[in-house]
Amino acid sequence: MTADALLSTMLARRSVSPRRLGPPAPSAEQLGLMVDAALRAPDHGRLLPWRLIEFGDAQRAELAQLFEDEKWRRTPDPTPQDIERARAHATQTPTMLAFVVRPESDGKVPVHEQWLAAGAALGQLVLAAHAMGFGAIVLSGERCKDSTLRAALGIAPEETLAGFVSIGTIVSPPPPAARTPRSHVLSSWKP
Template identity: 40%
Template sequence: MSDMIDFLKARRSVKPRDMNGNAPTESELETILTIGARVPDHGKLAPWRFIVFQGEARDRAGAVIADVFTKRNPDAAADDIARARASLTEAPLVIAVVSSPKTHPKVPPWEQQLSAGASALNIVTAATALGYGANWLTGWFAYDRDVLTGLGLNADEQLAGFVHIGKSDKPNEDRPRPVLADIVTKF
């Protein structure tokens, strides 16, 4: 158990640009998704779902993002369009966590959205525990309704984020963490 605590105390994200092409196996992917679906969920509503982008699917998603980017920025430079097209291509595996709230008399959408956040973090944690780098990212395209429609989201769904996953051999600097005294009070 103390191994688990040490792991959680040291976990940190890896930048997609530092990831190489080594992706989780299909069985590891199933493990990651299973753990993503094992989160606190008031009312057992499963108010989230996952979209997996691997291989050329990342390019098809990139084409959706680049098309919308060009529509929004008709004078965009070719480099910027290319960057939009490459949004999901640095990591070999990207899992979109979709917040998919259900109508319920007792469980408000806020709680269901929080549950989607828990799924995203569980996916990050599971991928890291399997020895991969992971990073939960959004970007403008995570909030653009035309992109979301193009990626298959329904009008009542939102994107909690894209979890980028891949091996990394690069040293990974930590970031400063909050001092507990600044964020904790006793009532």
């Protein structure tokens, strides 16, 4: 791939909502390459302060039940649509991953740098999905803080459930991404 092609791929990346995704899911090989891309993110000390949990097809019904149970715990009187939406997040997406951040706090590498490394890895993961022609999005929400759900997913108290990554084939293309002027983030230092 030329530099121009690589850059235009990067510049066109945008998130794709789970309702715009359908089968086929990435193959195990394709998903593996996305994880490899995430593993190439800058990471001070190569601490790998993150991990992924994949929810296979056979686990989705159970995940949907966990999402529904969490909704009942959080919302005293959920509507049928609230419940359906919670369950759909678990069942709708061809590939469903949890992204877990697990910084070490022994002081060698500051925790904020480990968070940056985890964020960079997450960015590379969704960029690789996009580069391979799939749609992807990271969604968190209140359920990520729920201790019962976290425990059921095997997330340790010192870990953070940063969000769920949905990946699949784009069945309904999203509108083009709005471009942010680079002047919003780039300035020249003037002593």
